[in-house]
Amino acid sequence: xxxxxxxxxxxxxxxxxxxxxxxxxxxxxxxxxxxxxxxxxxxxxxxxxxxxxxxxxxxxxxxxxxxxxxxxxxxxxxxxxxxxxxxxxxxxxxxxxxxxxxxxxxxxxxxxxxxxxxxxxxxxxxxxxxxxxxxxxxxxxxxxxxxxxxxxxxxxxxxxxxxxxxxxxxxxxxxxxxxxxxxxxxxxxxxxxxxxxxxxxxxxxxxxxxxxxxxxxxxxxxxxxxxxxxxxxxxxxxxxxxxxxxxxxxxxxxxxxxxxxxxxxxxxxxxxxxxxxxxxxxxxxxxxxxxxxxxxxxxxxxxxxxxxxxxxxxxxxxxxxxxxxxxxxxxxxxxxxxxxxxxxxxxxxxxxxxxxxxxxxxxxxxxx
Amino acid sequence: xxxxxxxxxxxxxxxxxxxxxxxxxxxxxxxxxxxxxxxxxxxxxxxxxxxxxxxxxxxxxxxxxxxxxxxxxxxxxxxxxxxxxxxxxxxxxxxxxxxxxxxxxxxxxxxxxxxxxxxxxxxxxxxxxxxxxxxxxxxxxxxxxxxxxxxxxxxxxxxxxxxxxxxxxxxxxxxxxxxxxxxxxxxxxxxxxxxxxxxxxxxxxxxxxxxxxxxxxxxxxxxxxxxxxxxxxxxxxxxxxxxxxxxxxxxxxxxxxxxxxxxxxxxxxxxxxxxxxxxxxxxxxxxxxxxxxxxxxxxxxxxxxxxxxxxxxxxxxxxxxxxxxxxxxxxxxxxxxxxxxxxxxxxxxxxxxxxxxxxxxxxxxxxxxxxxxxx
Numbered sequence: 050x051x052x053x054x055x056x057x058x059x060x061x062x063x064x065x066x067x068x069x070x071x072x073x074x075x076x077x078x079x080x081x082x083x084x085x086x087x088x089x090x091x092x093x094x095x096x097x098x099x100x101x102x103x104x105x106x107x108x109x110x111x112x113x114x115x116x117x118x119x120x121x122x123x124x125x126x127x128x129x130x131x132x133x134x135x136x137x138x139x140x141x142x143x144x145x146x147x148x149x150x151x152x153x154x155x156x157x158x159x160x161x162x163x164x165x166x167x168x169x170x171x172x173x174x175x176x177x178x179x180x181x182x183x184x185x186x187x188x189x190x191x192x193x194x195x196x197x198x199x200x201x202x203x204x205x206x207x208x209x210x211x212x213x214x215x216x217x218x219x220x221x222x223x224x225x226x227x228x229x230x231x232x233x234x235x236x237x238x239x240x241x242x243x244x245x246x247x248x249x250x251x252x253x254x255x256x257x258x259x260x261x262x263x264x265x266x267x268x269x270x271x272x273x274x275x276x277x278x279x280x281x282x283x284x285x286x287x288x289x290x291x292x293x294x295x296x297x298x299x300x301x302x303x304x305x306x307x308x309x310x311x312x313x314x315x316x317x318x319x320x321x322x323x324x325x326x327x328x329x330x331x332x333x334x335x336x337x338x339x340x341x342x343x344x345x346x347x348x349x350x351x352x353x354x355x356x357x358x359x360x361x362x363x364x365x366x367x368x369x370x371x372x373x374x375x376x377x378x379x380x381x382x383x384x385x386x387x388x389x390x391x392x393x394x395x396x397x398x399x400x401x402x403x404x405x406x407x408x409x410x411x412x413x414x415x416x417x
Numbered sequence: 418x419x420x421x422x423x424x425x426x427x428x429x430x431x432x433x434x435x436x437x438x439x440x441x442x443x444x445x446x447x448x449x450x451x452x453x454x455x456x457x458x459x460x461x462x463x464x465x466x467x468x469x470x471x472x473x474x475x476x477x478x479x480x481x482x483x484x485x486x487x488x489x490x491x492x493x494x495x496x497x498x499x500x501x502x503x504x505x506x507x508x509x510x511x512x513x514x515x516x517x518x519x520x521x522x523x524x525x526x527x528x529x530x531x532x533x534x535x536x537x538x539x540x541x542x543x544x545x546x547x548x549x550x551x552x553x554x555x556x557x558x559x560x561x562x563x564x565x566x567x568x569x570x571x572x573x574x575x576x577x578x579x580x581x582x583x584x585x586x587x588x589x590x591x592x593x594x595x596x597x598x599x600x601x602x603x604x605x606x607x608x609x610x611x612x613x614x615x616x617x618x619x620x621x622x623x624x625x626x627x628x629x630x631x632x633x634x635x636x637x638x639x640x641x642x643x644x645x646x647x648x649x650x651x652x653x654x655x656x657x658x659x660x661x662x663x664x665x666x667x668x669x670x671x672x673x674x675x676x677x678x679x680x681x682x683x684x685x686x687x688x689x690x691x692x693x694x695x696x697x698x699x700x701x702x703x704x705x706x707x708x709x710x711x712x713x714x715x716x717x718x719x720x721x722x723x724x725x726x727x728x729x730x731x732x733x734x735x736x737x738x739x740x741x742x743x744x745x746x747x748x749x750x751x752x753x754x755x756x757x758x759x760x761x762x763x764x765x766x767x768x769x770x771x772x773x774x775x776x777x778x779x780x781x782x783x784x785x786x787x788x789x790x791x792x
Contacts, residue, residue, distance in 0.1 A: 067704075067707075067708065069703065069704075069708050069712070070707065070708050070711050073712060074711075080719075081718065084719065084722065084723065084737070087737065094731070096731050097731065138589060138759060139755065139759050139761045140761075140765055141754070141755050141759070141761070144731065157580050157582070158580075161580045161581060162580070162581040162583055163581075163582060163583065164582075164583040164584070165582060165584050166584075166586075166587070167584055167585070167587075168586075168587050168588075169586070169588050169589065170590060171588035171589060171590055171591035171592065172591050172598065172599055172759065173599055173729060174588075174591060175596075175729075176729050176731070177588060179546075179550075181586055182550050182554075184584070188582050188584060191582065192580070192581065195580050208532055208533070208534045208535070209534075209535045209549055209552075210534065210536050221540060221542065222540065222541055222542065234714065238714075239711075242706070242707050242710065243707065246707060249626075249627075250626070327437065328437060328438075329619070329706045329707070329710075330435075330616075330619055330623065330706065333619065333706070333710045334438060334442075334615065335441060337710070341611075343452075343453070346453050346456050357455070357456050358455050358456075360455075361455055361456050364452070365456075378540060382540050383507055385507075389507075389508070
């Protein structure tokens with residue numbers, strides 16, 4: 050046991066004396082959650098638009114004002130003819146062009162119907178559709194005002210309630226996602242690299258000829274990373290809770306236990322990667338290219354899993370992060386207890402056992 | 418010049434004899450491009466709808482049909498108890514719950530107005546926003562249907578005075594709202610950037626760690642030759658990956674390529690110099706590969722998330738938008754979209770070029786300056 054402790058101490062020294070890495074290890078989660086919380090949202094605000102007003106009457110003026118008075122739109126440019134539309138889109142500065150047809154007011158008053166054309170830059174379909182919806186909502190409101198004096202029979206209206214996240218804050222989803230990504234990085238990548246590093250430098254041989262059992266060597270190696278990862282998780286949780294008011298409805302103890310479980314899963318994955326590779330570069334590329342984008346994209350962090358084609362949904366089931374995100378979302382936002390997330394927990398344990406078994410099978414005591 | 422050629426030969430040999438890394442450089446990005454491009458789709462279909470219909474009348478049945486007939490919603494369950502609905506949302510078995518009160522139809526016909534309640538599972542803000550948008554749209558249409566339906570039966574009709582503003586809508590550059598047109602070039606950009614910057618940032622530091630850098634330092638190789646020798650091979654690999662990725666984008670995803678590919682490749686060439694320069698700079702200020710990869714990981718995550726690929730830059734607050742001005746990936750993604758989808762030429766993206774060229778010069782000068790031949 051004393052020998053084991055000495056080993057853990059050695060690993061700690063390795064990490065602590067490398068202050069550059071340490072600063073990033075602690076600074077990164079802070080900076081990222083700030084970015085996520087303040088900068089990255091899917092809500093659209095202040096999209097640049099251009100208006101082509103072929104009529105220039107009091108109605109079009111009023112509608113333009115209403116549109117620009119909302120928080121969604123900013124006027125980038127008034128256009129003078131249709132030819133300019135393509136050019137202004139090509140400059141890439143605007144998302145939407147609103148065209149009022151000729152004689153808008155006359156048509157609206159005399160023929161009781163007039164047209165507005167909305168042209169979206171659909172290279173980003175999501176933004177395009179959302180902006181169209183906002184435009185429609187604003188003109189719809191104007192139309193209701195216009196017809197205020199008339200009774201419109203039979204109207205169904207909706208009363209809407211957003212459960213769990215009434216302001217539709219992106220940060221609610223990002224905090225769980227961010228914790229997952231950081232844990233994955235520190236645990237899986239850092240361990241795999243630190244073990245292959247010993248292999249590459251040749252110091253692994255020295256470790257292996259000591260009377261320590263290989264398992265002890267590996268465990269001693271991962272303990273500091275477990276602690277670091279745990280500290281980072283707590284930093285993110287604290288910032289999320291105090292700065293961005295992301296609630297923790299469920300039990301904090303359960304949340305922390307699940308976090309530790311996931312760290313162990315990621316560590317076992319890191320160990321597994323390190324048994325399969327011999328150079329730091331290969332370990333890095335395998336864990337980065339293999340883990341970074343798939344974890345960001347397939348785990349449901351940014352893109353809903355339910356939306357993906359069937360085959361990818363199945364694939365995302367094989368990513369441990371997917372399950373962990375479900376667990377932590379459940380505990381934090383919905384107040385789930387263990388009875389509601391036992392399945393996800395069991396799956397994570399299963400992954401851990403699988404990676405551990407594979408690592409033991411692949412572990413070579415002799416270096417060639 | 419001959420020295421440089423020898424250096425290049427050495428680098429290429431080192432890359433190509435490493436059997437573990439080759440597939441990671443050449444096969445993994447292709448697989449990721451293929452898989453991930455299918456994963457990203459903001460258009461949400463098959464939202465799970467839960468219905469609580471206390472009224473059970475003709476109108477409510479029509480309304481529920483209207484919902485399920487749209488391809489946005491599928492019926493996940495029905496019940497007469499609100500708690501069931503909340504439970505379903507809690508277990509992620511429902512995304513949106515429609516609650517229709519008793520006497521809905523009666524009130525509608527008597528007062529001309531009636532209300533339904535919609536509960537949305539809002540944990541995923543984006544999804545909830547879209548779901549509520551769809552619901553609003555469906556109700557909006559249903560209101561129109563209703564007038565027709567009862568107009569025929571009960572002489573209710575809109576007054577001829579009613580003034581209607583008609584909205585015509587067209588989607589330019591991507592009429593089918595195909596997300597792949599938007600995402601595939603973006604993912605390709607990310608993959609090229611990741612490969613380039615990681616390989617470059619780990620390269621010099623690897624020589625440091627193994628000790629071979631000292632052997633190079635004692636040779637008469639000049640600083641700039643050494644840096645060039647480290648840059649050119651990865652630059653070639655990056656250009657190759659870009660070309661190969663575009664080929665796949667064309668063949669597999671039929672991404673339109675309206676603009677000139679020459680413009681795009683010219684930009685890629687400059688962009689790669691920036692990315693590689695950044696990698697080399699990181700390489701010169703770090704001691705171990707672990708540090709190097711960690712720092713470049715840090716920058717990459719920030720660059721990727723603030724590139725406008727996953728969340729539009731317009732949505733960010735002003736200060737964050739200003740930060741993105743220093744993000745090379747942002748420019749590259751904009752350029753791929755402008756050129757491929759909108760057919761922009763040199764004239765429209767000259768500003769992007771200027772920014773990229775200045776960054777390339779600056780960062781590479783910094784890398785050469787930081788690289789010390791003495792220990």
